[in-house]
Amino acid sequence: MNVDELVRDALREQAAEQHPAAAGFADRVLAVRRRRRTRRLAAAALTTAAAVAVGIAVPLLDSGKKDVRPSDVVDQQKTKTHPDQSPPRDLISVGGTTLAAYYSSQTVKKTETTAVSQRTYYLLNPRTGRYERSPKWSWVAVAPGSTTAAVLERDLPASRIGLLDLASGEVKRWVQVDHGVGGLAFSRDGRTLVATTYSENPDLQPIPKKLKGGGEVTDGTTSHRTGFYVVDVASGKARWSQVDAGGGPGSVGMINSRQDFALTDDGGHVWAGNPSGEIGKEFWDLTGRKVSAPAGDKYLEWFVDAGKSPNGRLVAGDFAGEGWKTASWVVDAYTGKKTKVRGQQLLAWVGDNRLIAWDIDKDVKNEFHNRLVLVTVGSNKEVPLSGFRKGNDGAAGRWEPIFAQP
Amino acid sequence: MNAEGLDSFREFVDSRSSALLKTAVLLCGGDQHAGEDLLQNALVKAAGKWQRIDEPEAYVRRILYRQQVSRWRLKWRRREVSVAEPPEGGGRFAHSGDTAAAAELRVVMREALAKLTARQRSVLVLRYFEDLPEADVARLLGCSVGTVRSTTHRSLSRLRVLAPELAALGPADAEEQPSRDYSTVEVRP
Known part of the structure; x- marks a missing residue:
């Protein structure tokens, strides 16, 4: 292909995608x-x-x-990509879905046998369009629209939840809580917040013990999850429900030490993963009473961040690739019918048929050498959004994205 | 403008504005908002002379190109490359045989096009999107054929500098021509 042919193709493709002029x-x-x-x-x-x-x-x-x-x-939803930046310095946003923050983790030794995996957040400053280091927070959840975040201070579990204005960097309101909070998640409409309560820091991990003959062994992790608050963001009113960890606080192996709650997209239920449970997840009503999986939510996977499409018809699913050929499932929320889409790990929906995902470099056979890409259901196209992440899982400087819907 | 003129103006805009907007957005390097502004201004100018214009589309297009080039004269520059819509969307080029590498290359090309000056981009849009011969481009932009030729050559070279990923591509015909026309000219006494 010549450069002029590519110019022609690129221009025609761009023209074909234009919206018609407004009525x-x-x-x-x-x-x-x-x-x-x-x-x-x-x-x-x-x-x-x-x-x-x-x-x-x-x-x-x-x-x-x-x-x-x-x-x-x-169209006010511009696309901003930075395929040369990893971690990103400048705003990444597609169709209104915005990389609102990212974090990197480091392990901090607490005792001879325990350590804490501690996150350092970099939050989008909507005024400058840049990500700024925000070392004060141990947990950040960003509300749709990327203007407000809910934050927890260092040393979990925290005794108050902050509502942070991302533009000014100021906490506009503190919500005091009686039960220590370790994790936060907004509802799809941003009006409600679910806070997972723990009696101990959920990021506390046992340090692997070295064995004399070589190798190492790690004690089983324990869960200290106690329940959840449902917080009305506008009024700050919070209601707590006790939901034990499936075996009682401190129980071994039932669920991960951090297994946070989230709200279903309709805001009607709270749910969480249950790796050792029959269907891998559990649902409750907002008062903490256990319910069966609501229709349309039974294919949710707690370890797939993207969740359901905005119209509720599709659910982002698990890895569907083979060998070095990456792909992921997209599942019909009601029939369970699976479709393959490009991408190694689905992170956030962009409208109802595109997703932001991690994907690997096809020339480098390393599952950790991945970058943010835009993939489309029913299309083989993939558009890079960030640079490639360096290092293996858990390496210093490795970053994890937090996306906010429009 | 009388009632008859208003009707014909509305009819023209309703039927042709989507096509004109495509060109306007391309001239603005993919910036939808800037493209709409450009088209809106061109149509406002055309509306002022509506009943005296014989070929409205050609007239509006000429204003679009010339306005865009005069923006360049004002040293109007984009500070950030932004695209109104992500580079996908099931357009006519989204066929299944399309490889990711080719799609990626077009994205790279788009970003590089957005970084050209308005004049360079306008020449490429006229040559490669509108498929106009050099003489027509020259007439539309109010310059010589030699200028069109040299601008095309420089624009393609600039794209290679802006996007090293294009290095593997073969040269365009225009790149193989000298930037100045040194061919012999018959001089009559």
């Missing part, structure tokens, strides 16, 4: 023309008035009630 474009043009003419008349009258130095009232300008909107009404 009523002609009237908008005519309204702009009327307003400009009125301004010219007014300016002419003003000049005359100055020249003769007598008080002449300037004709009243068009009040602007006619449709003279700036012409940026067709």
Whole structure:
């Protein structure tokens, strides 16, 4: 292929994707023309008035009630990609789905036998469009729209939840809680927050013991999950429900030491993964009463961040690749019918048929050498959004994304 | 403009604005908002002379190109490459045989196109999107054929500098021509 052929293809492809002009474009043009003419008349009258130095009232300008909107009404959701940045420095956003924050983790030794996996967050400053290090927080959940985040201070479990204004970096409100909180998740509409309560730090892990003959052994992790709060974001009112860890606090092996709750997309139920359970997850109503899986939610996977598509019809599923050929499942929320989509791990929906995912470099056979990409259901296309992550899982500088819906 | 003129203006805009918007957005390097502004301004100008214009589409297109080039004269620059829509969407090129590498290359090309000056981009849009011969491009932009040729050559070279990923591609015909036309000219006494 020649460079001019590629120019031609790129231009035609770009043109084919354009939205049609907004309805009523002609009237908008005519309204702009009327307003400009009125301004010219007014300016002419003003000049005359100055020249003769007598008080002449300037004709009243068009009040602007006619449709003279700036012409940026067709699509306000721009795409910003930075395939050269890892971790990202500048805003990454596709179709309104925004990389609102990312974090890196490091293991901090607490005692001879325990350590804490501690996160350092980098939050998007919506004013500058850049990610800024925010070392104060041990947990951050970003509300849809990327303007507000719910935060927990260092040393989990925390005794209060902060509602942070991302633009100013100020906590606008603190919600005090009686039961220590270790994790937070917003509802799809951003009006409700579910806070998972723990009696001990859920990120506390046993340090593997070295064996004399070589190798190492790790004690089983224990869960200290106690229940959840459902918090009304507008009023700050919080209601706690006790939900034990499936075997009681401190029980071994039933669930992960951190196994946070989340709200279903309709906001009607709370759910969490249950790796050793029959269907791998559990559901409760908002008062903590156990319920069976709601229709449309039974294919949710707690370890797949993307969850359900905004229209609720598709659920992002597990890895579906083979060998070095990566792919993921997308599952019909009601029938369970599976479709393959590109991508190693599905992270966030962009509208109802595209997703942001991790995917590996096809030339480098390393499952950890991956970058953010945009994939489309029913298409083989993949568009890079970030640079490749370096190091293996758990390596210093390895970053994990947090996306917010529009 | 009388009532008849208003009707024909509305009819023209309703039927042609989507096609014109495609060109306008391409001229603005994929910036949908800037493209709409450009088209809106061109149509406002056309509306002022509507009943005296014989070929409205050609007239509006000429304003689009010239306006865009004059923006370049004002040193208008984009600070950030942004695309109104992600580079996908099931357009006519989203056929199943399309490899990811080719799609990626087109994305790279798009980003590089957005970084060209408005004049360079306008020449490429006219040559490769509108498929116009050099003489027509020259007439539309109000310059010589030699200028069109040299601008095309420089624009393609610039794309290679902006996007090293394009290095593997073969040269375009325009790149193999000298940037200046040194061919002999018959001089008549």
